[in-house]
Amino acid sequence: MHRPAVAEAVMAAELAAVRPDLLSRFTAELPGARAAVLTRLWRGLAYDPLPWVAGRERGPEELTLRLRDGRSLRGPVPDPYATDAYVTVVRLDGEPYDDPARLMTALGVPHGSGLAAELDHSAVSSALSRAGRPAGTGREWPTEDWAWERRVVDGHPYHPNCRSRPGFSAADQLAYAPEHGPVVELRLIPVPAERCLVSGCWPAELRDGGRVLVPVHPWQAEHVLKQRGGPGPAARPLMSLRTLELPGGQHVKTSLSARLTSSVRDISVGSVAAAAALSAFGETVAAGTDGLLHITRTLGAVTAGSPDLAALLRESPRVYAAAGERVVPVAALPTTGLPRDPAWSARFARLALTVGLRLLERGIALEAHGQNLLVVLSASGEPVRLVYRDLADIRVSPALFGAQLPEGMPERILTDDVTALRRKLFGSLVAGALAATAGSGRALAAALADAVRQVPDTPHLAALTGEPLPAKALTLMRLSPGTPGDRWTDLPNPLR
Structure with a gap:
């Protein structure tokens, strides 16, 4: 079999220096981590509209990809909604590959070398995440936001870069990644108020006379801003890594100019400018759902004129839970x-x-x-309400909304394209959240079949049940660095 050389060796050497007690567990987790990343990659190879795949032939037990250069790639019949790592090896012209990075290198496709490096990092970071997972997960339900979010050990359920964190050493991941349960000491960088754009209400405790104190992730302070700043609050990282839970429960979203999964996690000046308008819009939206949906409010946002130095303060989803209820990120539901x-x-x-x-x-x-997306669970575990956070990537149709949109809504979220609206919802909710919660196409089909019989019949429901299911073409997107925006593919509809 083909084994990686660089990323595993680097991670092992770093662990030997900073956490030698984790080294044997890290090594033991590597095969499963490679299979998890390979499974996600195989999903993309099987379904994304890749220009170098000439055709796909599905047999009873095997899928064959015919490449335009005459080679063939064979692997298991794919389940696009499976979350278990069921792909342990694929064969390129008969040669077996159990490592996703080596496979991508061997394919030799445009921009494949960059993706191969990310896949390499994804696999070793996944192994480290699994090695550091807490014992006894699932026995008791936590009450804190961060404790729920650290349970999501494997990251994105369908992205081959589920744990790719280039630029983060083993020590960085142990110090900042939520699955390891660290406490992160934020830094506070003072900026003259006249140089800042503030949206909403920035709290007095984060001001110092005529200066605004911007909370900064310590990795950002050291590697990007090159200034230490003053001591800030001790916080707990959440699933996105750059968003943290502060003492008292509020969440702070910080700039983190590193590529995690697909994107560089900074905060644009435009998103700060629109924060208050979007938050007010969210309250209007939630008010029309008869209490079935709450949208967390952005309390304040600030930028010093750069996406590298900005922060948003949000309320905790827990404020929407009654006594005895839990608010659980949907990604953590399987636990x-x-x-x-x-x-x-x-x-x-x-x-x-x-x-x-x-x-x-x-x-x-x-x-x-x-x-x-988060769900409010009753004391007995029943799903009773939803909570949604982070409105930055929603889409809104001015024509369909039928009411006056507030001033300051970002132009990029506005569209009257029904296909774009459906892709946004169905691709994230059905092909994403519900599929990953179900864990397989068969289980998703069963859940949807029962649910669609009990929701109002609309043209959107007809599209959901009668057309292929849209999903982001995540592998294609990583192989298309010069093409901005989302790329899409169609997955087999589990209801057909």
Whole structure:
């Protein structure tokens, strides 16, 4: 078999220096981590519209990709909604590959070398995440936001770069990644108020006379800003890594100019300028859902004129939980064991589709993937309400909304293209959050079949049940660095 040389060796050497007790567990987790990344990559190779794939031939037990250069790539019949690592080896012209980075190198496609390096990092970072996972996960339900979010050990359920963190050493990941449960000491960088753009209400405790104190991630302070700043609050990282839970429960989203999964995680000046308007719009949207949906408010946002030095303060999703209830990120639901009950999965799907389709009728498409979407569980575990956070990537149709949009709404989220609206919702909610919660195409089909019988019949529902399911072509996007924006593919509809 083909084994990587660089990333594993580097990670092992770094662990030997900073956490030698994790080294043997890291090594033991490597095969499973490689398979997890290879499974995600195989999904992309099987379904993304890749220009160098000439055709696909599906047999009873194997899928064959015919490449335009005459070679063939064979692997298991894919389940585009599976979350288990079921792909352990694929064969390129008969040669077996169990390592995704080596496979991408061997394919020799345009921009493949860059993706190969990211896949290499994704696999070793996944192994480190698994090595550091807490024992006894699932036995007791936590109350803190960060404790729920550290349970999502494997990262994005379908992205081959699920744990790619180039620029982060082993020590960085242990110090800052949520799955390791660290406490992160934020830095406060003072900026003269006249140099800052503030949206909403920036709190007095983050001001110093005529200066605004901008919370900064310590990695950003050291590697990008090159200034230490003053001591800030001790916070707990959440799933996105650059968003952290502050003492008292509020969340702070910081700039982090590193490529994590697909994107560089900075905060644009435009998003700060629009923060208050989007937050007010979110309250209007939530008010029209009969209490089935809450949208967390942005309390304040600030930028010093650069995406490298900005921050947003948001309320915790926990403020929408009553006594005895839990607010759980959808990405963490599989750790509760609840989705193993098909009837529970159907009830959750019905709640999510009811809210998502109702908003879509009003011209609002949420990007309701497992990180942005949370569910309020009753004391007995029933899904009773939804909470949504981070409105930056929603889409809104001015024509369909039928009401006056607030001033300051960012132009990039506005569209009257129904296809774009459906892709945004169905690709994130159904092909993303619901699929990953179900864990397989068969389980997703069962949950959806029960749910769609109990939601109002609309043209959007007809499109959901009768057309292929849209999903972001994540592998194609990473192989298309010169093409901005989302690229899409069609997945087999589990209801057909």
